[in-house]
Amino acid sequence: MSTTTVAHDEVHHDHPSGIMRWLTTTNHKDIGTMYLTFSLVMFLVGGAMVLGIRAELFQPGLQLMNPDFYNQLIGVHALIMIFAALMPAATGFANWMIPLQIGAPDMALPRLNNWGFWLLPPSAILLTLPFTLALFGIGDGAIATGWTFYPPLSVQGGIGVDFAIFAVHLLGVSSVMGSINIIVTLFNMRAPGMTLMKMPMFAWGWLITAFLLVATIPVLAGAVTMLLTDRHFGTHFFDAAGGGDPIMFQHLFWFFGHPEVYILLLPVWGFIPQILQTFSRKPMYGYKAQVYSLWAIGALAVVVWAHHFFTAGMPVPALLYFMYSTMAISLPLAVLFFCWIKTMWKGSMTFETPMLFAVGWIILFGIGGLTGLVLADVAADAQYHNSYFVVAHFHYTLFAGGIMGIMAGVYYWLPKMTGNMYDETLGKWHFWLTAISFNLTFIPQFFVGLAGMPRRIPDYALQFAEFNMISSIAAFALGLSQLLFVYVIIKCVKGGKKATDKVWEGAEGLEWTLPSPPPYHSFTEQPVIK
Amino acid sequence: MQVFKKIGLGFAAMLASLNAFADYSWNFPEPVTPMALDTLHVHNKFMLITMVIFVVVLAIMIYSIFAHRKNKGYKAVEDKVPSTAVEIFWVLVPFVILLLIDFVIMGIPAYHSVVMMEDTRDKATMVIKVTGSQWRWQYEYLDGEAQGIKFVSNLTTTADEQHNVAEKKENYLLEVDNHLVLPVGEKVRILMTASDVLHNWWVPQFGSSRVAVPGFIRETWVQVDKAGTYRGQCKELCGKGHGYMPVVVDAVPMEEYKVWVTAKKAEIAKAGEIKEMTKDDLVAQGKGVYEKNCAVCHQVNGAGLPPAFPAMTGSKIALGPIFGADGKYLKDSHLDRLLNGKGVMPAWKATLNDTEIAAVITYERQALGNAATVDPIVQPAQVKAARQ
Numbered sequence: 045m046s047t048t049t050v051a052h053d054e055v056h057h058d059h060p061s062g063i064m065r066w067l068t069t070t071n072h073k074d075i076g077t078m079y080l081t082f083s084l085v086m087f088l089v090g091g092a093m094v095l096g097i098r099a100e101l102f103q104p105g106l107q108l109m110n111p112d113f114y115n116q117l118i119g120v121h122a123l124i125m126i127f128a129a130l131m132p133a134a135t136g137f138a139n140w141m142i143p144l145q146i147g148a149p150d151m152a153l154p155r156l157n158n159w160g161f162w163l164l165p166p167s168a169i170l171l172t173l174p175f176t177l178a179l180f181g182i183g184d185g186a187i188a189t190g191w192t193f194y195p196p197l198s199v200q201g202g203i204g205v206d207f208a209i210f211a212v213h214l215l216g217v218s219s220v221m222g223s224i225n226i227i228v229t230l231f232n233m234r235a236p237g238m239t240l241m242k243m244p245m246f247a248w249g250w251l252i253t254a255f256l257l258v259a260t261i262p263v264l265a266g267a268v269t270m271l272l273t274d275r276h277f278g279t280h281f282f283d284a285a286g287g288g289d290p291i292m293f294q295h296l297f298w299f300f301g302h303p304e305v306y307i308l309l310l311p312v313w314g315f316i317p318q319i320l321q322t323f324s325r326k327p328m329y330g331y332k333a334q335v336y337s338l339w340a341i342g343a344l345a346v347v348v349w350a351h352h353f354f355t356a357g358m359p360v361p362a363l364l365y366f367m368y369s370t371m372a373i374s375l376p377l378a379v380l381f382f383c384w385i386k387t388m389w390k391g392s393m394t395f396e397t398p399m400l401f402a403v404g405w406i407i408l409f410g411i412g413g414l415t416g417l418v419l420a421d422v423a424a425d426a427q428y429h430n431s432y433f434v435v436a437h438f439h440y441t442l443f444a445g446g447i448m449g450i451m452a453g454v455y456y457w458l459p460k461m462t463g464n465m466y467d468e469t470l471g472k473w474h475f476w477l478t479a480i481s482f483n484l485t486f487i488p489q490f491f492v493g494l495a496g497m498p499r500r501i502p503d504y505a506l507q508f509a510e511f512n513m514i515s516s517i518a519a520f521a522l523g524l525s526q527l528l529f530v531y532v533i534i535k536c537v538k539g540g541k542k543a544t545d546k547v548w549e550g551a552e553g554l555e556w557t558l559p560s561p562p563p564y565h566s567f568t569e570q571p572v573i574k
Numbered sequence: 575m576q577v578f579k580k581i582g583l584g585f586a587a588m589l590a591s592l593n594a595f596a597d598y599s600w601n602f603p604e605p606v607t608p609m610a611l612d613t614l615h616v617h618n619k620f621m622l623i624t625m626v627i628f629v630v631v632l633a634i635m636i637y638s639i640f641a642h643r644k645n646k647g648y649k650a651v652e653d654k655v656p657s658t659a660v661e662i663f664w665v666l667v668p669f670v671i672l673l674l675i676d677f678v679i680m681g682i683p684a685y686h687s688v689v690m691m692e693d694t695r696d697k698a699t700m701v702i703k704v705t706g707s708q709w710r711w712q713y714e715y716l717d718g719e720a721q722g723i724k725f726v727s728n729l730t731t732t733a734d735e736q737h738n739v740a741e742k743k744e745n746y747l748l749e750v751d752n753h754l755v756l757p758v759g760e761k762v763r764i765l766m767t768a769s770d771v772l773h774n775w776w777v778p779q780f781g782s783s784r785v786a787v788p789g790f791i792r793e794t795w796v797q798v799d800k801a802g803t804y805r806g807q808c809k810e811l812c813g814k815g816h817g818y819m820p821v822v823v824d825a826v827p828m829e830e831y832k833v834w835v836t837a838k839k840a841e842i843a844k845a846g847e848i849k850e851m852t853k854d855d856l857v858a859q860g861k862g863v864y865e866k867n868c869a870v871c872h873q874v875n876g877a878g879l880p881p882a883f884p885a886m887t888g889s890k891i892a893l894g895p896i897f898g899a900d901g902k903y904l905k906d907s908h909l910d911r912l913l914n915g916k917g918v919m920p921a922w923k924a925t926l927n928d929t930e931i932a933a934v935i936t937y938e939r940q941a942l943g944n945a946a947t948v949d950p951i952v953q954p955a956q957v958k959a960a961r962q
Contacts, residue, residue, distance in 0.1 A: 104742060104746060104747075105735075105736060105737065105738040105742065106736050106737055106738075107738065110814070111814040111815070111816070111817060111818075112814040112879075112882075115811070115813075115814060115816070181881075183881075184881060184882045188813070188814070189811065190811050194772060194810075194811070195771075196770065196771045196772070196788060197771040197772065197811065197812060197813060200770075200771060200813070200917070200918055202882060283789070284787075284788060284789020284790060285789060289787075289789075289790070290772060290787055290788065290789075291785075291787060291790075324642075324650065325644070325650045326650040326651070330661055330664075330665050332661070333661065333662075333665040353785070355774060355783050355784055355785050356785040356787070356792075357784060357785060357787070357790075357792040357793070360688060360689065360692045363688050363692070364685065364688060367684060367688070368676075368677065368681065371676040371677065371680070371681065372676065374672050374676055375669050375672050375673060375676070376669075378668035378669060378671065378672040379665045379668055379669055381631065381668065382664070382665060382667070382668040383665065385631065385634060385635050385638070386664070388635065388638050388639070388642070389634075389638050389642065390638070390642050390648075390650065390651040391638075391642050391648075391650045391651075392642065392643070392644040392648050392649055392650040393638075393639065393642050393643050393644060393648075394643070394644045394645065395639075395643075403635070403639065406635065407632060407635075410628060410631065410632075411628070414624040414627065414628055415624070417620070417624060417676070417680075418617065418620040418621065418624060421616060421620065421680065421684045421687070422684065422687070422688045422691070423609070423612060423613050423616055423684065423687030423688060423690075423691050423781075424613055424616050424617045424620065424687075426609075426613065426691065426781060426782060426783045426784075427602060427610075427613050427617070427778065427781060427783070429783060429809070430774065430783075430809040430810060431809065490600075491599070491600035491601075494600060494601050494602055494617075495599045495600065495601070495602075495603060495778070496602075496603060496778035496806065496807075498776070498807050498808070498809035498817075499809070500811045500816060501807070501816060501817030502817050503736060503747060503817050503818075504747065504817070505745070505746055505747050505748050505805075506742060506744070506746050507599065
């Protein structure tokens with residue numbers, strides 16, 4: 045038995061080097077690294093696009109681009125940030141950390157894992173290629189409908205829409221494969237003694253995310269396929285003239301789209317409590333309550349979709365149902381917030397960069413959550429809907445709640461992944477620059493939204509000029525601050541103070557029992573949980 | 575150094591010039607309908623509640639951040655492994671607080687607001703139909719003395735203003751040629767639809783917003799209680815002109831409204847008259863129609879934005895024959911395209927009258943670098959005949 049294991053290992057140690065290593069790898073850490081790197085690159089691409097948007101909005105009038113190109117930027121910015129930056133970052137962490145956290149040698153389905161990653165670069169190319177093609181006179185640019193693909197506008201659109209549909213198909217296939225892998229791994233490869241209710245919170249967050257992805261991605265795939273056949277094969281799913289209904293697309297899209305929000309956030313809700321307990325030097329409070337809350341949110345996520353289009357018109361009972369069910373999401377979230385703060389309470393806290401991000405995350409995500417609560421109100425939503433208020437709201441949930449959460453994770457686990465400590469001073473600078481410029485970017489957007497500025501317009505009335513100027517300046521500060529993030533990561537990968545196995549004084553969990561960086565094949569002996 | 579000084583001065587001057595009309599309004603504009611008033615109350619109340627929650631939670635956390643620090647020598651307490659009962663009690667506290675806020679403090683008023691918002695018929699004294707199309711609003715009065723009044727409302731902000739060539743006027747991007755006129759104090763039921771893609775008719779001071787869906791009728795209502803001019807915008811992404819289809823509503827006292835109705839009816843009757851026109855008259859009127867409706871895609875000079883929006887200059891359609899031997903217009907001819915549209919090109923038969931269609935076709939055939947020899951001009955009477 046033991047001899048075969050050794051022989052097996054030796055074969056793997058002989059892995060190819062150079063580009064072939066990365067193309068053919070089935071190692072969860074290699075794949076995790078590729079996911080994270082891809083995510084970082086696409087984060088910068090999507091960020092560059094939005095800086096183009098903010099530059100155009102710096103002053104009233106059309107300065108830099110025509111409205112059509114503007115519409116292309118807003119849609120592709122969102123698609124890239126959601127599908128190519130945030131989701132791959134969470135999957136990257138899952139690949140790296142879930143096997144380490146549950147004491148498994150690797151992910152359960154390593155080849156599937158490799159395939160799942162290598163679908164991403166082609167889909168990123170599909171999304172952005174139409175921009176380049178347009179330069180050579182082919183087509184009229186990328187998808188210009190916003191990331192939501194609403195017909196009939198998307199039926200009217202050019203080849204950019206087809207490219208985006210195929211990109212979303214590929215990204216969806218990749219996500220479903222990644223999710224199946226995580227579900228199989230978590231159900232079959234936990235260390236002996238690790239019952240489900242002893243799983244690390246990050247694994248729990250991802251397990252629910254994985255179920256949501258498997259449940260909802262096919263619906264999105266179906267919706268965009270119907271769109272494709274409406275565009276090219278004469279069907280009328282979304283065309284009233286043929287008995288279809290444009291609003292049906294919104295139902296299908298948001299049946300995926302709302303769970304998608306939690307898909308992006310649940311992994312973060314998983315590792316933030318782990319960061320809090322590490323730097324409070326105190327076990328997390330209410331483990332069971334948190335797990336049940338995550339499940340409750342996962343379940344509610346799939347039954348509240350229509351609050352994204354209250355103004356599209358629906359019967360009063362439907363409005364009331366979607367309003368009250370949406371408000372109900374705040375109940376498990378209140379429990380989560382309580383547990384997070386109670387974990388910090390009477391701890392022995394220190395504030396290294398991961399902890400700064402985690403605490404800042406609680407505050408800013410709190411703003412996103414509370415504004416979400418008022419958005420649930422149908423009457424008030426008539427005013428907020430599609431105004432800049434909504435733009436600010438979802439950037440508080442997805443930039444602060446998503447990306448800043450991911451950054452907390454990066455600083456938390458980077459020493460474990462690389463074996464080197466990152467530059468703490470620069471990390472703190474990065475946090476403060478990000479937090480301050482983020483707020484300066486988006487607080488003015490709450491105000492212009494309430495004052496009546498619709499979203500997705502390339503030019504605006506003069507009364508919105510001041511706040512937009514502030515927002516644009518701050519957006520550039522926010523964008524430039526992220527170059528510091530990239531620098532800190534590169535510096536840490538290249539060298540620095542050697543990290544200990546435990547890295548953080550208060551760290552608990554299996555991943556901290558391995559050397560930093562962990563060996564290529566993580567656990568030579570299976571750990572046992574008591 | 576000198577360079578920095580110059581940049582600094584320029585920047586200061588820019589800020590100062592902005593300050594001249596600085597507007598830092600940060601809440602809903604003044605409500606003028608019962609719905610907007612209700613929305614404002616709901617919004618203020620909920621904002622206050624959420625602000626209180628936020629501040630209290632934040633205060634607890636910030637206290638902890640300062641009090642329970644390792645560098646102050648604070649030792650972490652050993653959380654007694656909480657008995658399940660105690661843990662359940664504590665996590666239920668935030669749960670119950672939010673339950674109360676969601677479904678009682680916020681939930682009950684929200685219920686009444688929804689019912690009021692959706693009641694479009696009770697006590698409504700008139701009905702209008704609003705049609706969104708790329709990229710203008712069309713209004714039609716369906717009953718009462720104004721029945722039959724129907725007009726299109728186009729943006730009047732000039733391309734020069736948009737491209738920073740001319741000074742921007744006060745209501746930049748919020749001004750149109752034909753305002754919707756409504757009597758003060760009357761509950762107006764609004765039927766909403768669209769001719770091409772989704773639009774959303776929104777005036778912030780009215781508090782109502784509803785998506786216009788092509789092929790379906792959606793409803794909302796407004797009752798403007800204060801005379802004045804109110805401005806809003808389309809707020810559903812509807813293509814490249816999305817930012818350029820404002821809503822402007824004049825709310826006027828009943829007597830004034832009646833005067834307006836009479837005048838508008840006379841104006842429409844006059845515009846609808848069919849008369850023989852000369853080429854020069856047609857071209858002159860067509861220029862106005864073209865620049866208002868067509869130039870956004872086909873450009874003022876007729877160069878278009880290929881490939882999506884073809885050029886007028888040298889266009890096969892604009893130079894080709896319109897009428898067949900039988901006097902009926904040909905399929906895919908210039909007139910067919912205008913009346914019925916194709917693909918991205920909208921159908922104009924519901925939006926423009928006979929004279930306007932005849933004029934704009936003649937303009938496109940005889941100006942913009944074109945000089946069509948086959949069917950050089952089109953008369954309003956021919957358009958009228960073509961509609962039948």
